[in-house]
Amino acid sequence: MEYMSQEGFDKLVAELRQMENVELPQVREAIAEARDKGDLSENFEYHAAKREQARLLGRIRFKQRILANARVIDTSRLGSDTVQLLCKVGITNLANNSKMTYTIASPHEANLREGKISIKSPIAEALLNKKVGDVVEVRVPAGMLKLRIESIER
Missing domain, CATH: 1.10.287.180 (Transcription elongation factor, GreA/GreB, N-terminal domain)
Known part of the structure; x- marks a missing residue:
């Protein structure tokens, strides 16, 4: 599904x-x-x-x-306290203090130019079910990233 x-x-x-x-x-x-x-x-x-x-x-x-x-998915029925599919997530890379905002999308909707990353990507998988203020470590092809969740929006 x-x-x-x-x-x-x-x-x-x-x-x-x-x-x-x-x-x-x-x-x-x-x-x-x-x-x-x-x-x-x-x-x-x-x-x-x-x-x-x-x-x-x-x-x-x-x-x-x-x-x-x-x-x-009916987005009006989803909460905004944890990272889920179709959430807009503001994150900070703790290594260089750069801020990014991504929308967690289905693999068929993912488009980095539009700021939509696939729910099956390493970053999205690490962010799922986390809350604002949580720090996550993600293994990406370039190495390990330490990211802090700054905001979650619907």
């Missing part, structure tokens, strides 16, 4: 609809055009279009599986 926000769920649905209603018909049209050009054994355009169709169908099946197992 995949827990996610309503925004993330809606985005996945929109991506799936785009692939099914726009991209897939375009690929099928490209296959038909390439087929009309004659000998399929030496037709590069036909083989390229078939590969694109297989890739696209794989992505569609993947998105469908995610959506079939998705559960949208």
Whole structure:
């Protein structure tokens, strides 16, 4: 089961609809055009279009599986006393005193540019169920980080 926000769920649905209603018909049209050009054994355009169709169908099946197992979380029912999924967490790296703010998101919604980290990441796993003021140690590829939780918001 995949827990996610309503925004993330809606985005996945929109991506799936785009692939099914726009991209897939375009690929099928490209296959038909390439087929009309004659000998399929030496037709590069036909083989390229078939590969694109297989890739696209794989992505569609993947998105469908995610959506079939998705559960949208009602954020109004979650508390803000501990770090949980969909929390915005303010943390301080105690080694260099730098402050960061991350939102704990599902793996499918994670986007570091937007400040969303996956709940399956080492930092998020270390922060889960901790409270404001707690200090956690996290093993990351660069070594050990000591982080203090400064704030938790919904």
